Amino acid sequence: MGKENYVLEMSGIVKEFPGVKALDNAQLFLRPGTVHALMGENGAGKSTLMKCLFGIYAKDAGEIKVNGESVSYDNPKQALENGVSMVHQELNQVRQTRVADNIWLGRFPKKGLVVDEKYMIEETQKIFDDLGIQVDPRAKVSTLSVSQAQMIEIAKAVSYDAKIVVMDEPTSSLTEKEVAHLFRIIDQLKAKGVGIIYISHKMEEILKISDDVTIMRDGKWIATEPAAELTTDKIIKLMVGRDLTNRFPPKTNTPGEPILKVENFNTVYAPKIQDVSFELKRGEILGVAGLMGSGRTELVEALFGLRKVDSGKVYVDGKEIKNKDSLAAIKNGFALLTEERRATGIFATADIRFNSIIANIKAYANKLGALNDKTMKDDTQWVIDSMHVKTPSEKTKIGSLSGGNQQKVILGRWLLTTPDILMLDEPTRGIDVGAKYEIYQLILDLANKGKGVIVISSEMPELLGISDRIMVMSNGRLAGIVNTAETNQEEILALAAKYI
Numbered sequence: 001m002g003k004e005n006y007v008l009e010m011s012g013i014v015k016e017f018p019g020v021k022a023l024d025n026a027q028l029f030l031r032p033g034t035v036h037a038l039m040g041e042n043g044a045g046k047s048t049l050m051k052c053l054f055g056i057y058a059k060d061a062g063e064i065k066v067n068g069e070s071v072s073y074d075n076p077k078q079a080l081e082n083g084v085s086m087v088h089q090e091l092n093q094v095r096q097t098r099v100a101d102n103i104w105l106g107r108f109p110k111k112g113l114v115v116d117e118k119y120m121i122e123e124t125q126k127i128f129d130d131l132g133i134q135v136d137p138r139a140k141v142s143t144l145s146v147s148q149a150q151m152i153e154i155a156k157a158v159s160y161d162a163k164i165v166v167m168d169e170p171t172s173s174l175t176e177k178e179v180a181h182l183f184r185i186i187d188q189l190k191a192k193g194v195g196i197i198y199i200s201h202k203m204e205e206i207l208k209i210s211d212d213v214t215i216m217r218d219g220k221w222i223a224t225e226p227a228a229e230l231t232t233d234k235i236i237k238l239m240v241g242r243d244l245t246n247r248f249p250p251k252t253n254t255p256g257e258p259i260l261k262v263e264n265f266n267t268v269y270a271p272k273i274q275d276v277s278f279e280l281k282r283g284e285i286l287g288v289a290g291l292m293g294s295g296r297t298e299l300v301e302a303l304f305g306l307r308k309v310d311s312g313k314v315y316v317d318g319k320e321i322k323n324k325d326s327l328a329a330i331k332n333g334f335a336l337l338t339e340e341r342r343a344t345g346i347f348a349t350a351d352i353r354f355n356s357i358i359a360n361i362k363a364y365a366n367k368l369g370a371l372n373d374k375t376m377k378d379d380t381q382w383v384i385d386s387m388h389v390k391t392p393s394e395k396t397k398i399g400s401l402s403g404g405n406q407q408k409v410i411l412g413r414w415l416l417t418t419p420d421i422l423m424l425d426e427p428t429r430g431i432d433v434g435a436k437y438e439i440y441q442l443i444l445d446l447a448n449k450g451k452g453v454i455v456i457s458s459e460m461p462e463l464l465g466i467s468d469r470i471m472v473m474s475n476g477r478l479a480g481i482v483n484t485a486e487t488n489q490e491e492i493l494a495l496a497a498k499y500i
Contacts, residue, residue: 006065007032007195008053008164013062015048015219017400020392022048023059024219030164030195035186037206037227038199040216041239041434043390043402046199049216050166054086055079066164077106085162087153087170093141100124100137103156127159131185147174147292154185165189166197171205172429175292175458183209201431203232215239240434247433248465249440253447255284255468260421260452265312267302271295276312276478278471280421280452285443287467287484288456291496295476296456297339300423304336305329316421330359335414337407339425339456345410348399352391353380355398355409360416383412388438404435411442422446423454428462440466460489475499 008030015023023045030036038046052059055073064071066082073079076086093102103124109116124137133151141149150170157165171179186196186209200206206213210227215238223238260280267273273295280286290296301307303314305323314321316332323329329336338345347355357364357376364371364379380394387408391401398406407427414422424443428436443466447453457463463470464484472479472495479498482491 005031007067008197009063009065009068010049010053011063013049013052013064014060015045015052015057016060018392022219023052025221026062026216026219027221028197028214029224030197031212032163032195033190033193034211035190035196035198035209037210037213038197038216039201039206039213039235039239040222041404043218043405044216044239045219046216047168047402048219050086050168050197050199053079053164054084054166080160080162083161083163084166085157085160085164086166086168087150087157088168093149093153095140095142097141098137099135099139099141099144099152102141102152103127103137103159123159124155127155131155131158131188132181145292147178150174151178151182154182158185158189162194164195164197166199168199169201170198171200171202179205201433201436203235203433206235207232217241236433247437247461249437249444251444251466251468253283253285253444253468255281255447256450257282259317261315261318262303263313263315265299265302265314266310267298268308268310271298272476273299273302274476276473278478278481280454282450282452283447284469285447285453285455285467287463287470288454288473289460289463289470289492289496290473290479292458293475294473294496296473297425298476299473300336300425300454300456303329304334304423306336330417330419333418333420335359335417335419335422337410337414337422337424337427339429346398346406349397351395352384352389352398352401352409353377353394356380356383356394356413357416359413363416379416383409383416386415387412387442404431407431407439408435411439415446419451421452421454423456425456426458427455428457428459436462460492463492464489472496472498 006029010028013023013026026045026049028049040046048057051057053064055075055078100120104120109119121137128135133155135148135152154170170182174182189196198210207227207230212224213227213230214224215222217239258279259282263277265273265276271293276299288296298307302309303323305325305328321332323332323334353376357379364376383389384391384394389405389408391405398409428439443453443455455467467484469481470484470487470492471481472492474496477499479495
């Protein structure tokens, strides 16, 4: 196949940051009308390569050709104007404005000197109709669910009439039904000759939707293969450079006495939690399953003092406690790893040290309030070492790390508070298979130390692979609790649909 058949050619791409060679002679060749999956562990350079294409980063060496012509975009606006569009993993939307305003941001249609409101709303509606998206163009972005906001970003990319669309973890916030909808949109784009670069860690998804697969490791190109010739095991071996025979560590924890008891829990504001009761044992990993909107996140937020509780009781080691706010929750031995790490987990412009110690800051202060620099430095180093964080130094801004490394820092942050009850909301979202294994091992180690761990996950194999019991939520209610060793995906899905 000649190179003239490619809509995009990226060859010999090099990008260096202080202390890190993020891209080392990387390459990617995209055929029109195909889905080209881009895979690799966190930190492999996937997002950096795409940011070089999209004009967010300036490459240090190499060549980028679009439709056979050499290009070098100075900013995303130039890329968009030349038919290159990108749906980012972390949604960067102006949440207090309307959906239509977000779609047309930076290129509002004018009627004379004013914005042509009528045309803008009508055109937005046309795009939504074409893609089967049921969202009001006049609705505020802040009123949308995460999955709806994701669909808006995809519609925005399509609205530029792009010939190249990059999708970075597009299904991380979508339900199965919404994923099927996204795949229909992708088929529509393929039929129009659009080339799609698809970044995802979900193996089954990649093998289902891709035509070609490029695998990167440590900033280097490793292989490009037709998807039809790949298997999950082969992809993992290429990604991590070794066989990963087990996706989950062997279960070594033994649940003991109950550490947490929740009785008749109800919250005030929608989406409401209704009459939920359960127990968590010391040394237990309790999985929480449920469809989008089932109340999984709302339950742990309420337990952590982030949502107003209407009624119900919470006991820790048999003693009733009240988590009026997150400070009280931390004092009572709770920790919460939030679902949206960029929005509510990390301080993106601060360094790793700040992000590591912030939840435990009081522990470093003397009676006069002065902070002990050495202890803070030692604890930060402990987070980097024990969580296997890939970073040049503790002074590196956390926003420049890969998603998996950001997640490890946040997990380390909470472990510094020495909690007894850890609540982890989607702890491995957007994280590669190698880093996932490390996080599963950390969770298991915590259970082995007698901690109680609650893990919310949308990935059924993950819940079945690491938990002892699975609590299924449906429409704000507890649909059932099953022993992991005695259940299957069908039973869990049936429970998840119980109150819908």
